[in-house]
Amino acid sequence: MCLAFPARIVALSGESDAVIDLDGVHKTISLALVDDAAVGDYVIVHVGFALHKLDEEEALATLALFREIAAGAAETAGGSGGSA
Amino acid sequence: MKYIDEFRAADLARGLAAAIARDVLPARTYRLMEFCGGHTHAISRYGVADLLPACVRLIHGPGCPVCVLPIGRIDQAIRLALAHGVILCTYGDCLRVPASDKLSLQRARSQGADVRMVYSPLDAVRIAREQPGREVVFLAIGFETTTPPSAVAVLQAQAEGLENFSLLCNHVLTPAAMHAILAAPGGTAIDGFIGPAHVSTVIGSAPYHTFARDYGKPVAIAGFEPLDVMRAIQLLIQQINAGRAEVDNEFTRAVTPHGNRKAQALVAQVFALRASFSWRGLGEIRQSALTLRPEYAGFDAEIRFALPDVAVADHKACECAAILRGEKQPQQCRIFGTACTPDNPIGSCMVSSEGACAAHYSYGRWRAAGAEESLPYAQ
Amino acid sequence: MPNEYAASLNLLSDQVELNHGAGGRAMQQLISQVFARELGNEFLAQGDDGARLPAACGRLVMATDAHVVSPLFFPGGDIGSLAVHGTLNDVAMLGARPTYLAAAFILEEGFPLADLTRIAASMGRAARAAGVPVVTADTKVVERGKADGVFITTTGVGVLVDGVEISGSNARPGDAVLVSGPIGDHGMAIMSVRENLSFAAPIVSDSAALHGLIADLLAAVPQLHVLRDPTRGGVAATLNEIAQQSGVGIVLDEAAIPVRPAVVAACELLGLDPLNIANEGRVLVFCPAADAARALAALQAHPLGREAALIGEVIADPRHFVQMRTRFGGRRMIDWLAGDALPRIC
Numbered sequence: 001m002c003l004a005f006p007a008r009i010v011a012l013s014g015e016s017d018a019v020i021d022l023d024g025v026h027k028t029i030s031l032a033l034v035d036d037a038a039v040g041d042y043v044i045v046h047v048g049f050a051l052h053k054l055d056e057e058e059a060l061a062t063l064a065l066f067r068e069i070a071a072g073a074a075e076t077a078g079g080s081g082g083s084a
Numbered sequence: 085m086k087y088i089d090e091f092r093a094a095d096l097a098r099g100l101a102a103a104i105a106r107d108v109l110p111a112r113t114y115r116l117m118e119f120c121g122g123h124t125h126a127i128s129r130y131g132v133a134d135l136l137p138a139c140v141r142l143i144h145g146p147g148c149p150v151c152v153l154p155i156g157r158i159d160q161a162i163r164l165a166l167a168h169g170v171i172l173c174t175y176g177d178c179l180r181v182p183a184s185d186k187l188s189l190q191r192a193r194s195q196g197a198d199v200r201m202v203y204s205p206l207d208a209v210r211i212a213r214e215q216p217g218r219e220v221v222f223l224a225i226g227f228e229t230t231t232p233p234s235a236v237a238v239l240q241a242q243a244e245g246l247e248n249f250s251l252l253c254n255h256v257l258t259p260a261a262m263h264a265i266l267a268a269p270g271g272t273a274i275d276g277f278i279g280p281a282h283v284s285t286v287i288g289s290a291p292y293h294t295f296a297r298d299y300g301k302p303v304a305i306a307g308f309e310p311l312d313v314m315r316a317i318q319l320l321i322q323q324i325n326a327g328r329a330e331v332d333n334e335f336t337r338a339v340t341p342h343g344n345r346k347a348q349a350l351v352a353q354v355f356a357l358r359a360s361f362s363w364r365g366l367g368e369i370r371q372s373a374l375t376l377r378p379e380y381a382g383f384d385a386e387i388r389f390a391l392p393d394v395a396v397a398d399h400k401a402c403e404c405a406a407i408l409r410g411e412k413q414p415q416q417c418r419i420f421g422t423a424c425t426p427d428n429p430i431g432s433c434m435v436s437s438e439g440a441c442a443a444h445y446s447y448g449r450w451r452a453a454g455a456e457e458s459l460p461y462a463q
Numbered sequence: 464m465p466n467e468y469a470a471s472l473n474l475l476s477d478q479v480e481l482n483h484g485a486g487g488r489a490m491q492q493l494i495s496q497v498f499a500r501e502l503g504n505e506f507l508a509q510g511d512d513g514a515r516l517p518a519a520c521g522r523l524v525m526a527t528d529a530h531v532v533s534p535l536f537f538p539g540g541d542i543g544s545l546a547v548h549g550t551l552n553d554v555a556m557l558g559a560r561p562t563y564l565a566a567a568f569i570l571e572e573g574f575p576l577a578d579l580t581r582i583a584a585s586m587g588r589a590a591r592a593a594g595v596p597v598v599t600a601d602t603k604v605v606e607r608g609k610a611d612g613v614f615i616t617t618t619g620v621g622v623l624v625d626g627v628e629i630s631g632s633n634a635r636p637g638d639a640v641l642v643s644g645p646i647g648d649h650g651m652a653i654m655s656v657r658e659n660l661s662f663a664a665p666i667v668s669d670s671a672a673l674h675g676l677i678a679d680l681l682a683a684v685p686q687l688h689v690l691r692d693p694t695r696g697g698v699a700a701t702l703n704e705i706a707q708q709s710g711v712g713i714v715l716d717e718a719a720i721p722v723r724p725a726v727v728a729a730c731e732l733l734g735l736d737p738l739n740i741a742n743e744g745r746v747l748v749f750c751p752a753a754d755a756a757r758a759l760a761a762l763q764a765h766p767l768g769r770e771a772a773l774i775g776e777v778i779a780d781p782r783h784f785v786q787m788r789t790r791f792g793g794r795r796m797i798d799w800l801a802g803d804a805l806p807r808i809c
Contacts, residue, residue: 002122002229002282003734003808004308006087023728024665030206032236033347042087044285044338047175047808048204049233052285052344054087058337063090066311070099073106088731094792121809131793150809176805203806230808310791426800438809446798
């Protein structure tokens with residue numbers, strides 16, 4: 001369920017709204033569900049609301065992990081796991 | 085970093101696919117339920133199943149709020165529009181859901197009902213503000229991802245002093261559904277869960293520990309993109325191989341153990357647990373759905389319009405119930421592809437594009453027909 | 464002389480009224496002040512209920528289309544230009560050179576004359592740019608509430624180019640599949656205006672008359688097999704139609720399909736697939752594989768085909784499936800949607 005997409009905040013507007021940009025498409029959404037969102041932040045957007053900020057460090061770490069796994073697979077070494 | 089294309093990279097997909105192929109144990113089958121309909125859609129759209137070994141079986145779960153919405157609840161919405169003359173605001177997903185008397189919200193529109201598609205619950209509040217002489221009802225559906233926006237909408241309507249806005253609340257809860265699946269006969273056959281992406285940004289990873297601890301089922305929360313799903317599948321396979329049952333979080337860029345506390349607080353302020361709620365396919369489940377708190381009764385369409393809750397049985401031949409629990413596959417339903425098609429859906433699994441039957445009709449029956457040998461790009 | 468004592472229509476503030484369709488003086492006024500002025504040509508000027516046309520120099524084709532688009536005005540066009548382009552394209556898709564158009568208007572009582580003039584002017588511009596006159600027209604008025612402002616039906620005739628045999632049943636295994644440009648522009652431009660789904664997006668309808676592009680294409684590759692414009696239902700619906708009609712399968716390469724980034728983004732936002740979105744200025748081309756390079760070059764040489772691409776091929780498939788190799792490396796089937804593509808939240 002829950003179609004949502006990551007988008008960048010390009011402007012804040014009103015008391016709790018923001019304008020997000022997704023490849024040139026702009027939409028005004030509500031920031032009522034997140035605190036401290038600033039211009040330049042990426043947020044997950046669902047039904048016109050930002051649900052959560054995206055953590056860039058974690059995203060980079062996840063991608064690095066994927067690359068490591070892919071490289072490891074090429075060398076037939078094992079991949080690593082992660083826990084919550 | 086845009087958080088989309090990077091997580092769809094084909095070269096990384098091949099790498100993950102190779103790693104998974106190495107990780108699976110010979111002669112072992114892995115039955116993994118992807119709870120979330122959004123994951124069902126992503127798996128179909130990108131053809132993720134093609135990159136998995138045959139011993140990994142993906143079972144579509146009931147995480148599709150349209151699919152589990154009982155016919156009677158849609159009937160209520162239609163009745164509000166036709167008999168009470170309200171402006172009925174709904175997400176696009178509900179428009180074509182088949183209800184009683186061969187009606188759907190879309191068909192009711194052709195009979196004069198004022199049914200309007202909205203993208204956000206705040207659109208419905210705006211309509212109420214702009215049309216003070218009309219009653220406006222918002223058909224609120226969805227799991228925990230979609231509930232906080234409804235809470236904000238109610239609070240906004242209250243702040244504006246609107247007296248013509250109400251919610252027809254059908255919000256449901258993910259952990260309750262997962263319990264119901266595990267408690268059902270087919271539950272023991274599920275080896276692990278791919279946990280929903282966006283529900284988890286709201287509720288956090290903590291609520292899933294009960295499934296690992298009390299049922300011994302591994303959970304891996306997966307992000308929305310196909311690479312996320314594949315990595316979560318790998319984590320589950322590794323857990324299963326090692327005999328572990330834990331909660332892995334693959335979606336660390338957006339899911340924390342405690343989730344979005346602000347959103348949770350707003351939901352707790354506006355909504356309360358129903359004692360019980362009837363889920364299409366899963367039957368009555370205790371404490372699995374929400375209703376408006378008494379202090380917000382003025383915004384509760386069920387109270388405002390004294391709507392009776394009528395249980396409507398599914399079509400006799402419809403197998404949505406078993407399919408939603410993962411016990412049967414779409415092609416095992418007698419009317420799949422014959423009486424029940426996307427053009428003429430009998431059951432809700434066919435109406436929603438992420439329902440198991442619609443997904444199978446659009447993507448799966450091609451694979452089942454053995455299209456592999458006709459494809460020049462077969463790997 | 465007959466109109467000497469009649470007050471002119473105030474095109475800025477008047478509205479369509481029932482007597483504008485009643486066949487009397489009011490209707491004559493509407494016709495002369497709006498339609499004849501904006502669509503004017505020697506045939507309309509004959510002033511009769513039909514047009515007398517010169518003898519055709521070849522086999523004739525005819526196509527007709529009713530246009531009920533809402534909203535009436537959208538980025539990149541309006542119902543008027545859409546009506547002209549749509550029918551010209553239908554004629555061109557048969558491998559014919561369009562020669563004449565006819566137009567019938569159903570107007571809703573109360574429709575602003577300013578909007579009607581704007582639409583008629585747009586039709587006139589589109590017809591003149593295409594070099595195809597609207598030679599005869601009709602107008603009726605219905606009571607308020609019985610039409611969505613205006614409905615337009617256009618009919619076009621054309622002359623078949625010699626030696627050309629184009630049909631949806633002619634696709635053969637081995638054929639190349641090409642598209643003349645990025646997909647999804649029109650449908651998403653419409654979505655961007657529709658109530659409740661507004662966003663500021665630089666998406667403009669691709670509505671255009673394609674007969675010039677197709678004439679160039681046919682000159683380069685006269686032995687084309689299929690031409691079809693992916694309108695309602697998008698590329699997915701059109702390819703499935705052709706697959707059924709020809710009894711073949713089709714395989715697409717997702718990475719090769721041109722889509723504007725803004726259209727991709729708008730679709731992401733609404734949960735839509737560009738393959739299901741309407742186009743009004745694109746053509747799908749099926750031709751023998753050996754001619755694919757030449758066909759592509761001919762398309763790209765024309766202003767309306769600069770971004771043309773080779774997107775797939777035809778295979779033998781008794782199930783007539785349309786399938787696609789995804790960018791991700793997997794495969795999926797491309798089915799046609801039941802009903803219009805609706806935004807979703809799930």
